[in-house]
Amino acid sequence: MAELKAAPDTARELLFGDEWEYAPAPQSADHVRLADRYGPFIDGEFREVDDCFPSINPATEETLAEVGLANEAIVDDAVSAARSAYESHWRDLSGTERAKYIYRIGRMIKEKSRELAVLESMDGGKPIRESRDMDIPLVAAHFFHYAGWADKLDYALPGPGRPQSLGVCGQIIPWNFPLLMAAWKLAPALATGSCVVLKPAETTPLTAMKLAEIMQEAGLPPGVVNIVQGAGSVGEALVEHPDVDKVAFTGSTEVGKHIQKQLAGSKKRLTLELGGKGANIIFEDAPIDQAVKGIVDGIYFNQGHVCCAGSRLLVQESVADEVIEKLRHRIATLRVGDPLDKNTDIGAINSKQQLDKIRRLVDIGEQEGADKFQPECKLPENGFWFPPTFFTNVTQSHRIAQEEIFGPVLSVTTFRTPEEAVERANNTEYGLASGIWSDKGSKLFSISQALKNGVIWGNTYNKFDPASPFGGYKESGFGREGGVHGLLPYLEVPAESWHPQKAPTNGSPSTRPASSTSVEASPEPRADDT
Amino acid sequence: MQRPSTATSSTATYRPPQVPSVDEVAAKERASRLATRSIKTEAKVEGLKRLIAMLDLTTLEGADTPGKVRSLCQKARQPDPNRDSPSVGAVCVYPPLVSVAREEVAGTDIKVASVASYFPSGQAALDERVEEVERVRDAGADEIDVVMNRNAFLSGEYGRVHREISALAEASGDAHLKVILETGELETYDAVRLASRIAMDAGADFIKTSTGKVKPAATMPVTLVMLEAIRDYHLDTGQKVGMKPAGGIRKAKPALRYLVMVKETLGDAWLTPERFRIGASSLLNDLLLQIEKERTGRYYSKRYLSLG
Numbered sequence: 001m002a003e004l005k006a007a008p009d010t011a012r013e014l015l016f017g018d019e020w021e022y023a024p025a026p027q028s029a030d031h032v033r034l035a036d037r038y039g040p041f042i043d044g045e046f047r048e049v050d051d052c053f054p055s056i057n058p059a060t061e062e063t064l065a066e067v068g069l070a071n072e073a074i075v076d077d078a079v080s081a082a083r084s085a086y087e088s089h090w091r092d093l094s095g096t097e098r099a100k101y102i103y104r105i106g107r108m109i110k111e112k113s114r115e116l117a118v119l120e121s122m123d124g125g126k127p128i129r130e131s132r133d134m135d136i137p138l139v140a141a142h143f144f145h146y147a148g149w150a151d152k153l154d155y156a157l158p159g160p161g162r163p164q165s166l167g168v169c170g171q172i173i174p175w176n177f178p179l180l181m182a183a184w185k186l187a188p189a190l191a192t193g194s195c196v197v198l199k200p201a202e203t204t205p206l207t208a209m210k211l212a213e214i215m216q217e218a219g220l221p222p223g224v225v226n227i228v229q230g231a232g233s234v235g236e237a238l239v240e241h242p243d244v245d246k247v248a249f250t251g252s253t254e255v256g257k258h259i260q261k262q263l264a265g266s267k268k269r270l271t272l273e274l275g276g277k278g279a280n281i282i283f284e285d286a287p288i289d290q291a292v293k294g295i296v297d298g299i300y301f302n303q304g305h306v307c308c309a310g311s312r313l314l315v316q317e318s319v320a321d322e323v324i325e326k327l328r329h330r331i332a333t334l335r336v337g338d339p340l341d342k343n344t345d346i347g348a349i350n351s352k353q354q355l356d357k358i359r360r361l362v363d364i365g366e367q368e369g370a371d372k373f374q375p376e377c378k379l380p381e382n383g384f385w386f387p388p389t390f391f392t393n394v395t396q397s398h399r400i401a402q403e404e405i406f407g408p409v410l411s412v413t414t415f416r417t418p419e420e421a422v423e424r425a426n427n428t429e430y431g432l433a434s435g436i437w438s439d440k441g442s443k444l445f446s447i448s449q450a451l452k453n454g455v456i457w458g459n460t461y462n463k464f465d466p467a468s469p470f471g472g473y474k475e476s477g478f479g480r481e482g483g484v485h486g487l488l489p490y491l492e493v494p495a496e497s498w499h500p501q502k503a504p505t506n507g508s509p510s511t512r513p514a515s516s517t518s519v520e521a522s523p524e525p526r527a528d529d530t
Numbered sequence: 531m532q533r534p535s536t537a538t539s540s541t542a543t544y545r546p547p548q549v550p551s552v553d554e555v556a557a558k559e560r561a562s563r564l565a566t567r568s569i570k571t572e573a574k575v576e577g578l579k580r581l582i583a584m585l586d587l588t589t590l591e592g593a594d595t596p597g598k599v600r601s602l603c604q605k606a607r608q609p610d611p612n613r614d615s616p617s618v619g620a621v622c623v624y625p626p627l628v629s630v631a632r633e634e635v636a637g638t639d640i641k642v643a644s645v646a647s648y649f650p651s652g653q654a655a656l657d658e659r660v661e662e663v664e665r666v667r668d669a670g671a672d673e674i675d676v677v678m679n680r681n682a683f684l685s686g687e688y689g690r691v692h693r694e695i696s697a698l699a700e701a702s703g704d705a706h707l708k709v710i711l712e713t714g715e716l717e718t719y720d721a722v723r724l725a726s727r728i729a730m731d732a733g734a735d736f737i738k739t740s741t742g743k744v745k746p747a748a749t750m751p752v753t754l755v756m757l758e759a760i761r762d763y764h765l766d767t768g769q770k771v772g773m774k775p776a777g778g779i780r781k782a783k784p785a786l787r788y789l790v791m792v793k794e795t796l797g798d799a800w801l802t803p804e805r806f807r808i809g810a811s812s813l814l815n816d817l818l819l820q821i822e823k824e825r826t827g828r829y830y831s832k833r834y835l836s837l838g
Contacts, residue, residue, distance in 0.1 A: 290556030
């Protein structure tokens with residue numbers, strides 16, 4: 001044995017310094033073609049409008065392009081265009097034909113994936129690694145997945161009657177995953193034969209305009225997809241428009257509740273995908289190093305701008321010190337900065353407004369007596385930035401443990417037993433997503449049964465797949481997106497064809513008695529197709 | 531998970547430690563995430579030069595002769611005869627050739643490493659393996675790479691594994707002891723994690739993935755799991771054990787990724803040949819080629835690179 005070990009180093013610390021520093025590795029933005037101005041996309045054309053608003057790069061605060069601001073009249077034009085496209089041809093087009101368009105859009109997204117990824121990072125502030133490796137591949141995958149469903153609706157869904165499309169869908173999406181949320185909304189609507197008016201978020205309008213160009217290029221018939229831009233008032237006009245048959249909204253719980261009130265008593269269908277305060281539960285028998293990775297993926301992915309973020313860490317007391325120490329080491333290696341640098345882990349906060357909200361809640365956390373930890377990191381001068389942060393000594397009654405912060409801020413609480421973990425995890429108004437970390441398979445299953453969440457990850461976090469449904473319980477909303485479940489909110493399934501007397505007691509229409517399946521679910525269009 | 535609060539050195543009472551379990555899927559994901567780090571320009575040149583100094587330039591063939599080892603040592607001293615470049619960390623040869631290597635690298639900082647304890651299988655009685663380690667030590671090796679007894683490990687005799695490595699560590703004297711786990715034969719990351727801890731408890735100065743004779747040899751996830759074991763051991767005991775992935779690392783790009791893993795798992799204190807080595811025979815020329823490419827902006831033909 002050699003001298004190195006003769007004198008044990010008493011400083012049991014790890015230093016993540018600049019002994020060997022990475023050089024800047026910026027992704028080139030030369031191939032991004034961007035017009036100075038984009039009008040609303042209506043009936044297959046970009047309209048000229050007088051009012052415009054800038055879309056800025058949150059990492060530099062520079063204007064990238066201007067976008068036409070919609071108003072009630074423009075929203076009305078968009079809905080009319082969608083209605084006439086729907087009634088003149090789109091609703092009568094066969095699933096096979098619709099699938100061709102959707103598939104073509106997916107292919108073109110793949111072809112232009114580099115440009116879309118870079119623009120997504122420029123407009124929204126997310127690291128290029130994430131837009132390149134997560135967002136854009138999932139966008140394409142979503143279109144491919146739903147292209148596959150378009151001609152199989154008659155087989156896939158319960159009831160011998162043919163599922164009917166809805167008509168015109170008003171879709172409002174948030175700024176955290178601009179293009180991905182557009183894909184989640186558009187792909188199932190197109191697959192099921194509806195036409196769409198989409199309103200992207202006002203801070204991230206640009207990739208949706210590139211998507212509009214792709215739809216033009218793909219030859220999608222005019223009016224099938226229309227895109228209007230603006231803030232809440234435009235969304236409100238869309239929601240209230242009398243000729244809209246369905247509203248799909250992803251965003252804050254506050255706005256979701258408002259929309260639900262607006263629609264009360266109307267015939268419009270509604271799905272809401274709202275906020276969350278996801279619990280990431282680490283048991284003492286968890287694979288600790290991988291759980292720490294899961295904590296980081298859960299809360300620091302996309303600057304924490306994720307509705308299903310694991311923003312509450314529940315860790316069993318017996319391993320709490322170890323987990324917190326490892327988390328401290330781990331976030332010391334996270335790289336905050338230029339979203340276009342390929343080595344950036346945490347990019348820019350999406351907007352000034354969001355940064356102010358994060359700061360306010362973090363201040364409240366400190367005032368309420370929780371202990372804040374932030375690694376040392378140099379933040380750029382311009383732009384909106386917030387370092388990865390976590391709070392310890394947090395209890396259920398702290399506001400940071402209850403309110404959705406929507407930023408890179410984690411609150412850490414401990415628990416003693418599995419029962420207490422479940423109780424704490426469910427002690428929230430939200431019910432979107434949770435993660436469970438344990439080496440015991442039986443524990444994963446029993447805990448997941450007890451959690452009131454739409455999405456539960458076992459020994460992983462923030463994994464998405466177009467085949468897997470996504471959505472919430474409680475004030476996280478209702479309705480599912482993704483997979484076969486994601487078709488249902490966009491279809492009217494004739495009710496008279498059910499067999500209630502034979503149906504299972506849970507009333508699930510998806511488990512129709514097998515005896516009637518083969519004959520009645522015939523794919524052949526029937527004369528009286530009700 | 532409970533861990534012993536201090537490393538137990540008494541072999542009689544050694545009880546196998548409980549180590550955290552490893553989730554295979556997530557460990558692989560973490561390794562592949564680290565592999566996406568983009569190392570460019572000056573960071574790349576700096577990394578490549580560090581890697582040369584961290585290299586255990588190795589020849590472990592039945593056909594090795596004094597002539598072959600002299601040629602290897604010349605390459606180790608002067609990797610590129612036309613340009614300045616750092617010399618490698620060590621040369622690694624079979625025991626009968628230690629004296630040749632010793633003579634060739636005399637007067638330089640290059641260490642002489644050798645393999646012992648019935649490399650690569652380790653299938654021999656303990657006293658024979660100890661004796662071989664002593665012989666190699668006496669022949670002047672600075673570093674001795676020994677194989678862990680997989681026979682004992684896989685049959686669950688963890689106490690025996692610990693006892694044997696302790697004996698080999700004692701026999702190695704002042705030489706650095708690198709314990710080869712032969713991860714390709716352990717198969718699971720849980721086993722790798724446990725074996726790493728036992729080897730460190732028993733006094734290993736370095737833990738090393740592979741002999742190079744078994745496939746798979748070094749992989750990124752297995753190296754990551756071992757680095758995490760080293761980190762936990764450091765946090766438990768304050769000691770800094772070194773890491774040596776070996777086998778199958780032939781190109782500069784993957785080698786840089788190993789360096790990234792070290793940087794982001796163990797930090798600055800391990801970015802030194804004292805605590806990180808790569809065992810390889812053909813990597814050196816690719817490192818040189820890439821350094822030249824960064825300097826001149828283009829690749830040159832391999833015929834300009836001398837053989838080792």
